Structures are given as C-alpha cells and as structure tokens.
Amino acid sequence: MSEKTSSTDDRAPDEPEAAPPRSLKRQPVDRSARARRKAAQQAAQRAREERKAELAARRAENREGGPRPGPRGFAGRGGGRSSYVEAPPEWRGTTVQVCGLWPFGAGSGTPMIGVPVGRELGGGAALCCDPISWFQRAGLIHNPSCLVLGKPGLGKSSLIRRMVLGLTGFGVFPMVLGDLKPDYVDLISAMNGQIIKLGRGLGSLNVLDPGETAAAAARLSGRARDKLAADAHGRRLNMVSALMTVLRGSPIADTERTALNAALRVLDERHHGVPTLPDLIQVIDQGAEQVRAVTLARGSEDRYRAAVDPLHATLLGLLDGPMGETFARPTTTPIRLDAPGGVCIDISGIDDADAELQAAVLLACWSDGFGAVEAAHALADEGLGPQRHFFVVLDELWRVLRAGRGLVDRVDALTRLNRQRGLGQAMITHTMADLLALPDPADQMKAKGFAERAGMVICGGLPMSEMGPLNEVVRMSAAEQNMIVDWSTPPSWDPNLNRDGEPPGRGKFLVKVGGRPGIPFHVDFTPAERDVNDTNKRWLNSSTRVISTVPPVEPAS
Numbered sequence: 146m147s148e149k150t151s152s153t154d155d156r157a158p159d160e161p162e163a164a165p166p167r168s169l170k171r172q173p174v175d176r177s178a179r180a181r182r183k184a185a186q187q188a189a190q191r192a193r194e195e196r197k198a199e200l201a202a203r204r205a206e207n208r209e210g211g212p213r214p215g216p217r218g219f220a221g222r223g224g225g226r227s228s229y230v231e232a233p234p235e236w237r238g239t240t241v242q243v244c245g246l247w248p249f250g251a252g253s254g255t256p257m258i259g260v261p262v263g264r265e266l267g268g269g270a271a272l273c274c275d276p277i278s279w280f281q282r283a284g285l286i287h288n289p290s291c292l293v294l295g296k297p298g299l300g301k302s303s304l305i306r307r308m309v310l311g312l313t314g315f316g317v318f319p320m321v322l323g324d325l326k327p328d329y330v331d332l333i334s335a336m337n338g339q340i341i342k343l344g345r346g347l348g349s350l351n352v353l354d355p356g357e358t359a360a361a362a363a364r365l366s367g368r369a370r371d372k373l374a375a376d377a378h379g380r381r382l383n384m385v386s387a388l389m390t391v392l393r394g395s396p397i398a399d400t401e402r403t404a405l406n407a408a409l410r411v412l413d414e415r416h417h418g419v420p421t422l423p424d425l426i427q428v429i430d431q432g433a434e435q436v437r438a439v440t441l442a443r444g445s446e447d448r449y450r451a452a453v454d455p456l457h458a459t460l461l462g463l464l465d466g467p468m469g470e471t472f473a474r475p476t477t478t479p480i481r482l483d484a485p486g487g488v489c490i491d492i493s494g495i496d497d498a499d500a501e502l503q504a505a506v507l508l509a510c511w512s513d514g515f516g517a518v519e520a521a522h523a524l525a526d527e528g529l530g531p532q533r534h535f536f537v538v539l540d541e542l543w544r545v546l547r548a549g550r551g552l553v554d555r556v557d558a559l560t561r562l563n564r565q566r567g568l569g570q571a572m573i574t575h576t577m578a579d580l581l582a583l584p585d586p587a588d589q590m591k592a593k594g595f596a597e598r599a600g601m602v603i604c605g606g607l608p609m610s611e612m613g614p615l616n617e618v619v620r621m622s623a624a625e626q627n628m629i630v631d632w633s634t635p636p637s638w639d640p641n642l643n644r645d646g647e648p649p650g651r652g653k654f655l656v657k658v659g660g661r662p663g664i665p666f667h668v669d670f671t672p673a674e675r676d677v678n679d680t681n682k683r684w685l686n687s688s689t690r691v692i693s694t695v696p697p698v699e700p701a702s
C-alpha cells in the first residue's frame with residue numbers, strides 16, 4: 146500500500162498522466178462464461194501434461210528395449226532410411242484362397258457379383274455390376290432395370306455394350322429391339338447373334354405373323370396352348386390398333402377396335418398360312434357376317450360401310466402411305482431365340498424425319514420381340530424348354546419417347562412388368578430433362594416414373610442444371626454432384642496433336658441405388674472390345690479436305 150502511494154508521488158511534472166486504475170475501464174463481463182473458459186483452459190493444460198508424461202514414460206520404456214526405427218527406418222549413417230515408401234503390392238483372389246493369408250486379406254468395398262464393368266475410381270477395386278445379377282443373385286436392387294444418364298459421347302452405350310457382352314456370357318439373351326444409331330450391330334454380330342434390318346426397302350415386318358408363338362403353341366396342349374393363342378390374338382389386335390393410332394395421331398374408336406377384333410377372328414378361321422394386312426383388309430371389305438354383326442349394320446349395306454370405312458381407309462394407309470411397304474409384306478427375317486449372341490433389330494436406315502415410320506416400327510419390333518419371350522416362357526412353364534432370362538436394351542430413349550403416340554405407354558408397361566416377364570432392362574438417355582420435355586403432361590409424369598422405378602441409376606457427366614431433377618429421383622451428396630458436374634467439363638485443347646484431348650468424363654460413371662452412397666468407376670475397354678465400341682467410325686477415314694498449316698515449299702528455280 147505504501148509502495149503504491151510513493152510511486153504516484155514520485156512522478157515527474159512532464160511525465161504523462163498514468164492510466165486510470167483498470168477496474169474503472171473494465172466492461173461488465175459474463176462471469177459464468179469466463180469461468181467456463183478458464184476451466185476449459187485448465188483441462189487442456191492438464192491433458193497436455195498427461196500426454197507429455199505418457200510419451201516420456203513410453204520413450205523410457207523404448208530405451209530399455211533398445212533403439213527402434215521410425216516409419217521409414219533408422220535415420221543417419223548406416224541406418225538404411227528409405228526416402229520413398231512404395232505402396233505394398235496388392236492381389237485379388239477368392240475368399241477360398243485369400244483366407245490362407247490371414248490377417249493380411251482385406252475385403253473390397255465393391256460388389257463382386259455381375260458383369261465386371263470397370264475399376265472403382267477411389268481404390269481401383271474391380272466393380273461388377275449389371276441389373277440382372279444385382280437383382281437376381283446379389284439382391285441389391287428391387288427391380289432388374291437400370292437407367293443410364295450422361296452427356297453425349299461419354300460412353301453410355303459402351304457401358305451397356307459391356308453389360309450385354311458379360312450377360313451373354315452368363316447365359317442371358319440380349320435383345321436390342323430397335324437400334325436407332327446403330328450402336329449394337331457390331332457387338333451382336335461379333336457374338337454370332339441375329340441382325341434384322343428394317344426400313345424402307347430394307348426389310349418388312351408382318352404384324353399379323355405369330356412368329357415364335359405358333360411354333361411354341363404347336364408343342365403345347367390344353368390350357369397352356371389356349372392361353373398362348375389368346376395372348377397372340379390380343380397382341381395382334383393391340384399391334385394393329387397401335388399402328389393405326391400412330392398413323393392417325395389419335396386413338397381409334399371402340400367400335401373400330403371391336404370390328405378389328407372380329408375381322409382378326411374371321412381371318413384365324415378362314416385363312417391358311419400366315420395372314421398379312423392385305424388379307425385383313427379383304428375380310429373387312431367383303432363384310433364377313435361376324436364383322437357385320439358387331440357394327441350393328443342390321444342388314445343395311447350403307448350402315449356397314451359407314452361403320453367400317455374410316456377403319457378401312459386407315460388400314461389402306463398402313464399398306465402404302467407414310468409407312469411405305471414395311472408392314473404390307475410377310476416378315477423378311479423372323480426373330481429367332483436360338484441364336485446364342487442375341488438379336489438386334491437395326492432400324493438405323495429409317496430417317497429421323499420419318500417419325501411415324503420410326504414409331505410404328507419400334508412398336509412392331511417390341512410386340513414381335515415380347516411375343517417371342519412369352520412363347521419361350523410358356524414352353525419353360527410346361528417343362529419343354531429352359532427357363533431363360535432376357536436383357537432388353539432401350540438406347541436413345543429420348544428419341545423413342547418422342548417418336549410418336551403410344552410409345553410412352555409401351556415403355557411404361559415394360560418398366561412395370563419386366564420382373565414378371567423375366568426381363569432385365571437398360572434404358573439410356575442424355576438427361577432427366579429429356580424425360581420431362583414431352584409435350585403431354587401425363588406423358589411427362591409417366592416418363593419420370595421410368596427413372597423412379599429403375600433399380601439403379603448410372604450417371605455419367607451431367608450439367609449442374611440436372612442436379613435438381615436427378616435429386617428428386619436418387620438422393621445425391623454434394624460431393625457426388627460435384628464429381629458428376631466435373632465429368633461434364635469439355636475436353637481441353639491438345640496443342641501437340643492440334644485437336645481436343647480426351648473428354649475428362651469419358652468412361653466415368655457413378656452407380657446409385659436409392660439414397661445409398663454411389664460407387665464411381667471407370668470403364669476400360671479390353672483389346673477385343675475396341676473394334677465393336679467405336680461409334681465415331683464415320684469420323685475416321687474422313688473425306689474432308691485437311692487444310693495444312695505447314696507453308697508450301699517453294700519450287701527451286
């Protein structure tokens with residue numbers, strides 16, 4: 146106290162005035178917060194001291210056991226310290242073999258059931274994935290179907306070709322019922338499968354031909370035979386109605402459908418051999434009694450003609466109108482399910498501007514293909530054939546859905562009934578926006594349902610604008626979204642080659658099953674696959690004149 150007083154008194158006259166006592170300047174503080182801070186600091190200090198003591202004790206213990214190397218070996222002369230630590234070699238084996246190496250074995254995080262599609266991007270582990278194996282054997286998905294999304298040219302079709310190849314090896318029968326580009330012709334023909342060409346002047350398809358169903362029915366008896374025949378009749382009726390709907394741009398009337406049904410029954414009774422559309426038209430034109438009865442003509446020729454004339458006219462349009470002669474003649478090459486490499490219907494010869502023909506041919510191909518599948522199942526159910534599984538590829542789905550009326554409903558039915566029919570299915574399109582851009586709101590909702598019902602969604606590079614709609618279908622983390630958006634970056638210019646480099650997202654995909662974390666992977670072609678996977682062939686051997694950047698050499702004078 147006395148010291149304090151004397152220091153104040155000893156101040157020189159020119160010395161600045163001392164600061165007022167601290168207690169006068171201090172702001173009111175929250176005492177409990179300060180106490181908490183102090184307690185935390187003391188606890189941290191205590192933990193530091195304990196850790197120090199622990200390390201000191203450990204060092205003392207180590208000194209007793211002799212010197213020990215660090216993680217890279219002994220430092221100093223003669224110590225053999227390694228400046229570079231190599232990653233240990235890794236091998237992959239079956240659990241039967243690897244268990245002998247216990248405890249050095251480590252499980253892979255990726256499923257090993259299905260077609261080997263590539264390597265996981267994080268750890269390089271092989272990834273096996275296809276909708277049929279993940280549904281049937283691994284039980285990882287609830288529906289044997291997948292939807293592949295990604296910007297053009299990033300390798301979507303190549304990924305599905307890999308699945309087709311692998312599944313064919315597992316005994317699944319691949320079916321590409323309408324290859325619009327064509328993307329699958331090379332692969333299916335390399336596997337000795339059947340290639341059917343359809344289009345103007347290329348080949349025709351008779352929608353009244355029962356195809357494989359007739360051969361299967363001949364081997365069946367009783368109720369199984371009756372059911373198959375009834376299904377075949379229903380399919381023909383639906384097919385003719387669908388073609389008429391495409392041609393007219395609006396659904397056909399109930400009365401017309403009834404007349405068509407009666408005419409098909411008459412044709413079944415009277416016609417020998419496989420009927421064609423001209424035979425059906427003849428039955429309607431001649432006015433068979435059973436057809437007249439359902440039109441309520443009551444003996445009046447005029448009433449009969451008034452009822453069937455619109456039907457008659459549209460059927461004539463199917464023979465030689467926008468559809469050309471594609472449906473007017475007997476089937477050029479019927480679908481066979483005994484070709485080991487599957488079947489591919491190549492409709493790339495139909496011009497995109499021919500939307501009606503494209504839609505009609507797609508519908509007819511599906512009807513024909515699924516008819517063959519039903520026939521195979523009917524035989525298997527009776528023990529007359531093996532139980533088979535089929536892998537149906539719907540590539541370029543956006544074009545299929547926009548080709549014409551009725552196609553959305555067909556794909557909708559397919560996505561709902563594939564499990565019952567023993568069909569696995571792959572749908573490929575560029576973006577979710579493709580599915581939501583259909584003109585009819587009801588069709589938009591149905592198309593969104595395809596994505597929602599798909600067992601797995603496989604995403605390649607996509608723009609940021611896609612993340613909203615995609616998140617509504619499968620929940621994506623921020624990291625997954627960033628990865629997918631990065632893959633959609635355009636390739637950078639390679640000044641050495643004087644052209645664009647490889648797109649960064651080519652061959653990279655993320656498999657998503659519901660909200661589970663996705664598995665990112667890269668598809669690597671095997672040498673055998675390279676020839677059948679080049680969809681840029683038209684750009685090789687180009688006739689385009691190359692303008693040389695090297696100045697011409699002046700002739701010597």
Ligand SMILES: Nc1ncnc2c1ncn2[C@@H]1O[C@H](COP(=O)(O)OP(=O)(O)OP(=O)(O)O)[C@@H](O)[C@H]1O
Pocket residue numbers: 295296297298299300301302303304575651652653667668669670678679680681
């Ligand atoms: N993993 C890959 N490694 C190397 N090249 C690839 C890979 N995947 C695809 N390609 C090549 O990229 C090109 C385009 O592939 P693909 O036709 O499969 O793309 P896409 O996504 O189906 O395109 P589109 O949307 O136009 O149908 C082909 O020439 C193919 O050989």
Ligand SMILES: [Mg+2]
Pocket residue numbers: 301302303328540
């Ligand atoms: Mg493609």
